[in-house]
Amino acid sequence: MHPLRFAALCALALLLxxxxxxxxxxxxxxxxxxxxxxxxxxxxxxxxxxxxxxxGGDKVEVTSIIxxxxxxxxxxxANTQNQLALSKARVVVENGGGYDDFVxxxxxxxxxxxxxxxxxxxxxxxxxPAGGELNEHxxxxxxxxxxxxxxxxxxxxxxxxASAAAFTANAEAFKQKLKPLEDRTATIxxxxxxxxxxxxxxxxVYLLEAAGLKNxxxxxxxxxxxxxxxxxxQVLAETIALFTGKKVEALVYNEQTSGPxxxxxxxxxxxxxxxxxxxxxxxxxxxxxxxxxTATLDALQAALIP
Numbered sequence: 689m690h691p692l693r694f695a696a697l698c699a700l701a702l703l704l705x706x707x708x709x710x711x712x713x714x715x716x717x718x719x720x721x722x723x724x725x726x727x728x729x730x731x732x733x734x735x736x737x738x739x740x741x742x743x744g745g746d747k748v749e750v751t752s753i754i755x756x757x758x759x760x761x762x763x764x765x766a767n768t769q770n771q772l773a774l775s776k777a778r779v780v781v782e783n784g785g786g787y788d789d790f791v792x793x794x795x796x797x798x799x800x801x802x803x804x805x806x807x808x809x810x811x812x813x814x815x816x817p818a819g820g821e822l823n824e825h826x827x828x829x830x831x832x833x834x835x836x837x838x839x840x841x842x843x844x845x846x847x848x849x850a851s852a853a854a855f856t857a858n859a860e861a862f863k864q865k866l867k868p869l870e871d872r873t874a875t876i877x878x879x880x881x882x883x884x885x886x887x888x889x890x891x892x893v894y895l896l897e898a899a900g901l902k903n904x905x906x907x908x909x910x911x912x913x914x915x916x917x918x919x920x921x922q923v924l925a926e927t928i929a930l931f932t933g934k935k936v937e938a939l940v941y942n943e944q945t946s947g948p949x950x951x952x953x954x955x956x957x958x959x960x961x962x963x964x965x966x967x968x969x970x971x972x973x974x975x976x977x978x979x980x981x982t983a984t985l986d987a988l989q990a991a992l993i994p
Contacts, residue, residue: 730777732788785809785824804843829894880992931956963991
Protein backbone atom coordinates (compact mmCIF):
# COMPACT_ATOMS: atom_id res chain seq x y z
CA MET A 689 0.00 0.00 0.00
CA HIS A 690 1.15 3.51 -0.57
CA PRO A 691 -0.37 6.01 1.87
CA LEU A 692 -0.19 9.50 0.44
CA ARG A 693 2.43 11.60 2.17
CA PHE A 694 1.55 14.91 3.75
CA ALA A 695 3.51 17.59 5.60
CA ALA A 696 3.06 18.00 9.34
CA LEU A 697 1.48 21.44 9.49
CA CYS A 698 1.51 22.77 13.05
CA ALA A 699 -0.44 25.86 12.01
CA LEU A 700 -3.60 23.88 11.29
CA ALA A 701 -4.95 24.09 14.83
CA LEU A 702 -4.36 27.83 14.89
CA LEU A 703 -6.08 28.17 11.52
CA LEU A 704 -9.18 26.36 12.72
CA UNK A 705 -9.22 28.20 16.04
CA UNK A 706 -9.04 31.48 14.18
CA UNK A 707 -11.91 30.49 11.92
CA UNK A 708 -14.29 29.83 14.81
CA UNK A 709 -17.75 28.52 14.20
CA UNK A 710 -19.44 29.10 10.91
CA UNK A 711 -21.46 32.29 10.86
CA UNK A 712 -25.22 31.84 11.00
CA UNK A 713 -26.87 33.31 7.91
CA UNK A 714 -29.05 36.30 8.62
CA UNK A 715 -32.74 35.48 8.81
CA UNK A 716 -34.59 36.21 5.62
CA UNK A 717 -37.74 38.27 5.54
CA UNK A 718 -40.67 38.03 3.19
CA UNK A 719 -42.92 35.19 2.23
CA UNK A 720 -40.58 33.30 -0.14
CA UNK A 721 -38.34 30.65 1.48
CA UNK A 722 -34.64 30.73 0.69
CA UNK A 723 -33.29 27.90 -1.46
CA UNK A 724 -31.60 25.20 0.67
CA UNK A 725 -27.84 25.35 0.85
CA UNK A 726 -26.08 22.66 -1.20
CA UNK A 727 -24.50 19.79 0.70
CA UNK A 728 -20.77 20.40 1.13
CA UNK A 729 -18.84 17.30 0.07
CA UNK A 730 -15.09 16.65 0.07
CA UNK A 731 -13.72 13.80 -2.07
CA UNK A 732 -10.11 12.66 -1.89
CA UNK A 733 -9.84 12.49 -5.71
CA UNK A 734 -11.82 13.82 -8.64
CA UNK A 735 -12.86 10.26 -9.51
CA UNK A 736 -15.03 10.17 -6.41
CA UNK A 737 -15.86 13.85 -6.78
CA UNK A 738 -17.37 13.13 -10.19
CA UNK A 739 -19.46 10.25 -8.86
CA UNK A 740 -20.74 12.54 -6.09
CA UNK A 741 -21.75 15.14 -8.68
CA UNK A 742 -23.57 12.54 -10.76
CA UNK A 743 -25.49 11.30 -7.73
CA GLY A 744 -26.01 14.65 -6.01
CA GLY A 745 -26.65 16.87 -9.03
CA ASP A 746 -27.21 20.52 -8.17
CA LYS A 747 -27.80 19.66 -4.52
CA VAL A 748 -24.10 19.21 -3.79
CA GLU A 749 -21.02 21.41 -3.71
CA VAL A 750 -17.98 19.20 -4.22
CA THR A 751 -14.31 19.81 -3.46
CA SER A 752 -11.95 17.20 -4.94
CA ILE A 753 -8.59 17.32 -3.19
CA ILE A 754 -6.51 15.52 -5.85
CA UNK A 755 -7.54 16.52 -9.35
CA UNK A 756 -4.39 17.21 -11.38
CA UNK A 757 -3.88 14.41 -13.94
CA UNK A 758 -0.27 15.46 -14.29
CA UNK A 759 0.51 14.86 -10.61
CA UNK A 760 1.55 11.62 -8.96
CA UNK A 761 -1.20 11.08 -6.35
CA UNK A 762 1.18 8.99 -4.26
CA UNK A 763 3.29 12.04 -3.48
CA UNK A 764 0.45 14.47 -2.79
CA UNK A 765 0.97 16.66 0.27
CA ALA A 766 -2.23 17.87 1.89
CA ASN A 767 -2.43 21.50 3.01
CA THR A 768 -4.40 23.95 5.13
CA GLN A 769 -7.00 24.50 2.39
CA ASN A 770 -7.76 20.77 2.44
CA GLN A 771 -8.06 20.86 6.23
CA LEU A 772 -10.44 23.81 6.11
CA ALA A 773 -12.62 22.12 3.47
CA LEU A 774 -12.79 18.95 5.56
CA SER A 775 -13.74 20.93 8.65
CA LYS A 776 -16.87 22.18 6.82
CA ALA A 777 -17.81 18.99 4.97
CA ARG A 778 -21.10 17.27 5.66
CA VAL A 779 -20.12 14.28 3.53
CA VAL A 780 -16.58 12.97 2.91
CA VAL A 781 -15.68 10.35 0.29
CA GLU A 782 -12.29 8.71 0.63
CA ASN A 783 -10.69 5.72 -1.04
CA GLY A 784 -9.35 4.08 2.11
CA GLY A 785 -7.10 1.04 2.18
CA GLY A 786 -4.09 3.23 2.97
CA TYR A 787 -4.37 5.23 -0.24
CA ASP A 788 -5.44 8.54 1.27
CA ASP A 789 -4.93 8.26 5.02
CA PHE A 790 -4.44 12.01 5.25
CA VAL A 791 -8.22 12.45 4.91
CA UNK A 792 -8.96 10.65 8.17
CA UNK A 793 -6.09 12.40 9.95
CA UNK A 794 -7.16 15.86 8.87
CA UNK A 795 -10.84 15.21 9.44
CA UNK A 796 -10.11 14.14 13.00
CA UNK A 797 -7.85 17.12 13.72
CA UNK A 798 -10.45 19.49 12.26
CA UNK A 799 -12.89 18.50 14.96
CA UNK A 800 -15.58 17.63 12.40
CA UNK A 801 -17.26 14.58 13.92
CA UNK A 802 -20.62 15.05 12.19
CA UNK A 803 -19.60 14.33 8.59
CA UNK A 804 -20.89 11.18 6.91
CA UNK A 805 -17.79 9.32 5.68
CA UNK A 806 -17.89 6.96 2.69
CA UNK A 807 -14.84 4.67 2.57
CA UNK A 808 -14.68 3.17 -0.92
CA UNK A 809 -12.55 0.15 -0.01
CA UNK A 810 -14.83 -0.73 2.90
CA UNK A 811 -17.92 -0.38 0.70
CA UNK A 812 -16.33 -2.53 -2.01
CA UNK A 813 -15.77 -5.44 0.34
CA UNK A 814 -12.36 -6.02 -1.22
CA UNK A 815 -9.75 -7.49 1.12
CA UNK A 816 -6.15 -8.60 0.87
CA PRO A 817 -5.64 -12.11 -0.54
CA ALA A 818 -4.12 -14.73 1.75
CA GLY A 819 -0.45 -13.88 2.18
CA GLY A 820 -0.73 -10.82 -0.07
CA GLU A 821 -1.49 -7.12 0.07
CA LEU A 822 -4.75 -5.33 -0.60
CA ASN A 823 -5.10 -3.75 -4.02
CA GLU A 824 -6.79 -0.53 -2.93
CA HIS A 825 -7.49 0.82 -6.43
CA UNK A 826 -11.19 -0.10 -6.27
CA UNK A 827 -12.31 2.60 -8.71
CA UNK A 828 -11.09 0.27 -11.48
CA UNK A 829 -13.55 -2.37 -10.22
CA UNK A 830 -16.91 -1.62 -11.85
CA UNK A 831 -19.11 -3.63 -9.43
CA UNK A 832 -17.44 -1.80 -6.54
CA UNK A 833 -18.09 1.57 -8.19
CA UNK A 834 -21.81 0.71 -8.36
CA UNK A 835 -21.80 -0.06 -4.62
CA UNK A 836 -19.97 3.19 -3.91
CA UNK A 837 -22.58 5.19 -5.83
CA UNK A 838 -25.31 3.64 -3.67
CA UNK A 839 -23.42 4.45 -0.49
CA UNK A 840 -22.87 8.04 -1.63
CA UNK A 841 -26.61 8.28 -2.27
CA UNK A 842 -27.32 7.06 1.27
CA UNK A 843 -24.84 9.52 2.80
CA UNK A 844 -26.32 12.45 0.87
CA UNK A 845 -29.81 11.38 1.93
CA UNK A 846 -28.78 11.59 5.58
CA UNK A 847 -27.60 15.14 4.98
CA UNK A 848 -30.73 16.08 3.00
CA UNK A 849 -33.60 13.63 3.69
CA ALA A 850 -36.04 15.60 1.54
CA SER A 851 -33.93 14.84 -1.54
CA ALA A 852 -33.41 11.14 -0.84
CA ALA A 853 -35.57 10.00 -3.75
CA ALA A 854 -33.65 12.20 -6.18
CA PHE A 855 -30.32 10.82 -4.95
CA THR A 856 -31.56 7.25 -5.32
CA ALA A 857 -32.78 7.93 -8.86
CA ASN A 858 -29.49 9.58 -9.82
CA ALA A 859 -27.48 6.67 -8.41
CA GLU A 860 -29.60 4.24 -10.45
CA ALA A 861 -29.06 6.34 -13.58
CA PHE A 862 -25.30 6.34 -12.96
CA LYS A 863 -25.26 2.57 -12.47
CA GLN A 864 -27.09 2.15 -15.76
CA LYS A 865 -24.20 4.02 -17.41
CA LEU A 866 -21.83 1.42 -15.95
CA LYS A 867 -23.63 -1.44 -17.74
CA PRO A 868 -22.07 -0.75 -21.18
CA LEU A 869 -18.64 -0.67 -19.52
CA GLU A 870 -19.29 -4.07 -17.97
CA ASP A 871 -20.49 -5.34 -21.36
CA ARG A 872 -17.33 -4.04 -23.05
CA THR A 873 -15.21 -5.74 -20.39
CA ALA A 874 -17.08 -9.00 -20.98
CA THR A 875 -16.50 -8.66 -24.73
CA ILE A 876 -12.77 -8.34 -24.19
CA UNK A 877 -12.85 -11.38 -21.90
CA UNK A 878 -14.75 -13.37 -24.53
CA UNK A 879 -12.43 -12.43 -27.39
CA UNK A 880 -9.08 -12.04 -25.66
CA UNK A 881 -9.44 -13.88 -22.35
CA UNK A 882 -6.19 -15.51 -21.27
CA UNK A 883 -4.03 -13.00 -23.16
CA UNK A 884 -0.88 -12.07 -21.26
CA UNK A 885 -0.16 -8.43 -20.43
CA UNK A 886 2.27 -6.45 -18.30
CA UNK A 887 1.67 -3.52 -15.96
CA UNK A 888 3.81 -0.87 -14.34
CA UNK A 889 1.85 -1.01 -11.08
CA UNK A 890 -1.39 -2.59 -9.78
CA UNK A 891 -3.72 0.37 -10.49
CA UNK A 892 -5.75 -1.31 -13.30
CA VAL A 893 -5.57 -4.91 -12.08
CA TYR A 894 -9.26 -5.27 -11.13
CA LEU A 895 -10.29 -4.22 -14.63
CA LEU A 896 -7.72 -6.50 -16.26
CA GLU A 897 -8.90 -9.44 -14.18
CA ALA A 898 -12.53 -8.75 -15.13
CA ALA A 899 -11.41 -8.76 -18.78
CA GLY A 900 -9.88 -12.20 -18.30
CA LEU A 901 -6.32 -11.03 -18.91
CA LYS A 902 -3.22 -12.60 -17.38
CA ASN A 903 -0.71 -10.28 -15.69
CA UNK A 904 2.83 -11.64 -16.11
CA UNK A 905 4.63 -8.72 -14.43
CA UNK A 906 6.95 -9.80 -11.60
CA UNK A 907 5.29 -8.72 -8.36
CA UNK A 908 8.58 -7.26 -7.17
CA UNK A 909 8.53 -4.82 -10.09
CA UNK A 910 4.98 -3.51 -9.72
CA UNK A 911 5.24 -3.30 -5.92
CA UNK A 912 8.50 -1.33 -6.10
CA UNK A 913 7.02 1.15 -8.59
CA UNK A 914 3.90 1.52 -6.43
CA UNK A 915 6.00 2.25 -3.36
CA UNK A 916 8.27 4.66 -5.24
CA UNK A 917 11.29 2.38 -4.80
CA UNK A 918 13.98 1.40 -7.27
CA UNK A 919 13.66 -1.95 -8.99
CA UNK A 920 16.63 -4.27 -8.72
CA UNK A 921 18.61 -4.80 -11.95
CA GLN A 922 17.66 -8.49 -11.96
CA VAL A 923 13.92 -7.83 -11.66
CA LEU A 924 14.11 -5.03 -14.23
CA ALA A 925 15.84 -7.34 -16.70
CA GLU A 926 13.25 -10.06 -16.04
CA THR A 927 10.43 -7.59 -16.71
CA ILE A 928 11.98 -6.21 -19.89
CA ALA A 929 12.35 -9.80 -21.12
CA LEU A 930 8.54 -9.98 -21.28
CA PHE A 931 8.76 -7.63 -24.25
CA THR A 932 11.97 -8.78 -25.91
CA GLY A 933 10.71 -12.35 -25.63
CA LYS A 934 7.27 -11.38 -27.00
CA LYS A 935 5.56 -12.94 -23.96
CA VAL A 936 2.94 -10.20 -23.55
CA GLU A 937 0.56 -8.46 -25.93
CA ALA A 938 0.25 -5.13 -24.13
CA LEU A 939 1.82 -2.93 -21.46
CA VAL A 940 -0.77 -1.18 -19.27
CA TYR A 941 1.12 1.92 -18.25
CA ASN A 942 0.25 4.29 -15.38
CA GLU A 943 1.08 7.71 -16.81
CA GLN A 944 0.94 9.43 -13.42
CA THR A 945 3.77 7.47 -11.84
CA SER A 946 6.28 7.32 -14.66
CA GLY A 947 10.00 7.30 -13.98
CA PRO A 948 13.25 6.07 -15.54
CA UNK A 949 12.48 2.40 -14.99
CA UNK A 950 8.91 2.51 -16.21
CA UNK A 951 10.14 4.51 -19.21
CA UNK A 952 12.53 1.64 -19.93
CA UNK A 953 9.57 -0.71 -20.03
CA UNK A 954 7.66 1.63 -22.31
CA UNK A 955 10.62 1.82 -24.69
CA UNK A 956 11.03 -1.96 -24.63
CA UNK A 957 7.37 -2.34 -25.52
CA UNK A 958 7.62 0.12 -28.40
CA UNK A 959 10.84 -1.43 -29.70
CA UNK A 960 9.24 -4.87 -29.78
CA UNK A 961 5.87 -3.94 -31.25
CA UNK A 962 3.93 -4.36 -28.00
CA UNK A 963 0.96 -2.01 -27.59
CA UNK A 964 1.01 0.49 -24.72
CA UNK A 965 -2.33 1.15 -22.99
CA UNK A 966 -2.20 4.33 -20.87
CA UNK A 967 -4.10 4.56 -17.59
CA UNK A 968 -4.30 7.24 -14.91
CA UNK A 969 -5.40 7.39 -11.27
CA UNK A 970 -7.47 10.56 -11.60
CA UNK A 971 -9.84 11.80 -14.28
CA UNK A 972 -8.27 13.42 -17.30
CA UNK A 973 -9.46 16.86 -18.38
CA UNK A 974 -12.91 17.01 -19.93
CA UNK A 975 -13.91 13.48 -18.91
CA UNK A 976 -16.32 12.12 -16.34
CA UNK A 977 -15.98 8.65 -14.84
CA UNK A 978 -17.85 6.88 -17.64
CA UNK A 979 -16.09 8.58 -20.58
CA UNK A 980 -12.74 8.13 -18.82
CA UNK A 981 -13.25 4.41 -18.30
CA THR A 982 -14.67 4.07 -21.82
CA ALA A 983 -11.44 5.51 -23.24
CA THR A 984 -9.42 2.98 -21.23
CA LEU A 985 -11.50 0.08 -22.52
CA ASP A 986 -11.25 1.46 -26.08
CA ALA A 987 -7.45 1.43 -25.82
CA LEU A 988 -7.37 -2.02 -24.26
CA GLN A 989 -9.66 -3.48 -26.89
CA ALA A 990 -7.68 -1.87 -29.73
CA ALA A 991 -4.46 -3.32 -28.32
CA LEU A 992 -5.73 -6.88 -27.92
CA ILE A 993 -8.44 -7.49 -30.50
CA PRO A 994 -7.56 -7.01 -34.21
